[in-house]
Amino acid sequence: MVSQPSSELTVRGPSSVVSSRSRRHGRGRSHAGGASYLPQNEFPVFTHTGDVEIFVKAGTQTNRYLLHRLILTQCSGFFEASTSQEWSRATTTEGGGELARIGEDSGSETGRRSREGVKKMWRYELDRGSGNDDIPMLVQKENSSSSSVLGSTTDGRPPPVRNKPPASNPGFFRSVANLSLASTATTSPLTQDEQDLLNDYDNLFRVFYNHPPALDPIDIANAYIQCKSLLKLADLYDALIVVGPRIDHHLLQFNSRLWKQIAKYPSSYIKLGYLAQSKTIFQEALIHVVGGWPVCERHIRHQLPDAVLDIIEDKVEDLEDMIGKIEGRLFRLTLTTSRGERVTPQNSYLDWLVVSLFRQWLADATSPPPLPLLSSRPPALRSSRHRHAHSDSSQSTPLPPPPSSATAPLTPNLGRVYCTLGSGPSTYLGHDECKRFLKLTPELYSRESLKKFERRLEEVKAMAMDTVRPLMRSSLLGESHNTAYLVCSRIDESRDFPWLEM
Known part of the structure; x- marks a missing residue:
């Protein structure tokens, strides 16, 4: 075996060095003015080091990748499993070329493979499936010694030198050009x-x-x-x-x-x-x-x-529990007399009316609308069918249970109500509503009593605003301008991110 001169190694250098040099100095142009061809060894085609060839075809276009099994298996469980010994369809090719001679002096995997003269290769193609609902998926195929794209070999070596072809025929090249143009014209664009x-x-x-x-x-x-x-x-x-x-x-x-x-x-x-x-x-x-x-x-x-x-x-x-507790506090809000007693119809009738109006408004605002009647007929006219249905109740399908608090559509409405309570006294039960309500008791209505009524109602509203303050807290990172629901839920990093428990 004749060893290669050291000068040749110095001039050619490893592929990575040549590649980096060519990028810095105009893609390896020769001093004679011609452009020398250097096989690509960077993403997406690692000609010298890649061992997994992937073809992704969509419509009339096919993208080719020549990547590394080591990278793919580290990033994807699919490639880790499909290139394992159990499922692999890898083929072996002869290592060699300039990279093999350079790698012999190193302890790298490339050098070891080259000394053995064997290199494993995997090949994947995108399979679109037979039906419209099938999901396109990469399928491992039996590899061959050369790829079908651009005639490049899988081991990255340049094609063998051929005998010089005969003199070219201008008519032949015109025919090929016309054929190429016709093929390009009939190629449909990608959807x-x-x-x-x-x-x-x-x-x-x-x-x-x-x-x-x-x-x-x-x-x-x-x-x-x-x-x-x-x-x-x-x-x-x-x-x-x-x-x-x-x-x-x-x-x-x-x-x-x-x-x-x-x-x-x-x-x-x-x-x-x-x-x-x-x-x-x-x-x-x-x-x-x-x-x-x-x-x-x-x-x-x-x-x-x-x-x-x-x-x-x-x-x-959790949110429903918090709402329930705060709702109970709201209904227990009341006013006191100058002696510190809770207002009643006996000790302060006007103040008691203030508390009554607030509670009535809260009950109406937080209650779902009444269900429509099933029938307008009186019970006597439908009693026979009703009795017959109840007589077979043991054999009939039971009625579904009423919706629970976790599924009843109340939260958005409640959120709007509590946002109203927390936004300030002037947003509900205004002057006109107070005036209409107090006029229902004509003997109490006067300008002075109306002013006192509104003043005492402001005290109840202030207490309500302080009560709903925990619900007004925003846990969002961004600003919240939506008053339709509550955004106060707290997220616990130790148990509220499901992927951390896997």
């Missing part, structure tokens, strides 16, 4: 779904190699759609733990616009926050969902795992 599919896979592999994904940095609505699609793909390949932080970082750059979107679409963002394992997004959306429950329930009941639904229902129950 939006096909382009999105290519973008999602490209973003997935970019994240694996610590490159920022190509996501919209301006339009947050478009960025949400892209992030949701990328997370769905990452979930398919068991790579959420790697992709999630990138999504979190990108969306948090929108700052106040993100909080407004979460407040507008909490049901959508709580799922995104869960998949991305983003504490910030998940917490913000969870507070909105709990405050608006059960209005949000129909949107997320079948979209979230049981662990998330359990957390939501626990928070709803």
Whole structure:
């Protein structure tokens, strides 16, 4: 065996050195003025070191990736399992070329593989499935010694030298050019779904190699759609733990616009926050969902795992308990006489009317509307059917139980009521309402009594405002301008982020 001169090694150098030099000095242009060809060895095609070839086809376009099994298995459970000894369909190729000779002097894996003369290769192709509802998925295929794209070999070596072809025929080249133009003209453009599919896979592999994904940095609505699609793909390949932080970082750059979107679409963002394992997004959306429950329930009941639904229902129950305690305090609010006694119809009739008006308003505001009557007919006209139904009650289907506090649609209304109580005395039971109420007792109505009535009512309103203060606290990171529900739920990091318990 004849050893290579040392000067050759010095001139050629390792592929990484050559690649970096070429990037700094005009892509390796020769001094003679021609451009020398250097095989690519960077993302997405690592010609010299890649051992996993991936073809993603959508419509008329095919994207080729030549990546590393080590990186893919570290980022994706799918690739870790499919390239394992049990499931792998890897083929072996002869290592060699200039990289093999250089690697012999090193203790690297590349050098070891080259000395053995064997290199494992894996090949994946995107399978669209046979039905419209099938999810496109990468499928491992039997590899071959050369790839089908651009005639490049899988081991990265240049093609063998051929004999010089005969003199070219101008007519032949014109025919080939016309054929190429005709083929290009008949190629249909990609649909939006096909382009999105290519973008999602490209973003997935970019994240694996610590490159920022190509996501919209301006339009947050478009960025949400892209992030949701990328997370769905990452979930398919068991790579959420790697992709999630990138999504979190990108969306948090929108700052106040993100909080407004979460407040507008909490049901959508709580799922995104869960998949991305983003504490910030998940917490913000969870507070909105709990405050608006059960209005949000129909949107997320079948979209979230049981662990998330359990957390939501626990928070709803905690909020209902707090509301119940504060509601009891509100109904016990009262005024006292100058001697410190609770007002009654006997010791201060006018002040007692003030307390009565406030309690009546609170009861009307916090009670659901009355249920409509089932029938306008008197009981005697429908008694025979009613008795027949009750006679077979043991064999009939039982009536469903009444809705519990966790599912009854009261929270949004209660939230609006308590926000009204907490916003100030002037927002309810104004001058005209007081005047109409006091006129119901003509013997008490006068300008002086009306002023005293309104003054004492202001005292009750001030006590009510102080009572509902715990419900007025906002746990949101962004500003809350919505008065339809409460946003005071506290999030406990030790038990309210479901992915930390996995």
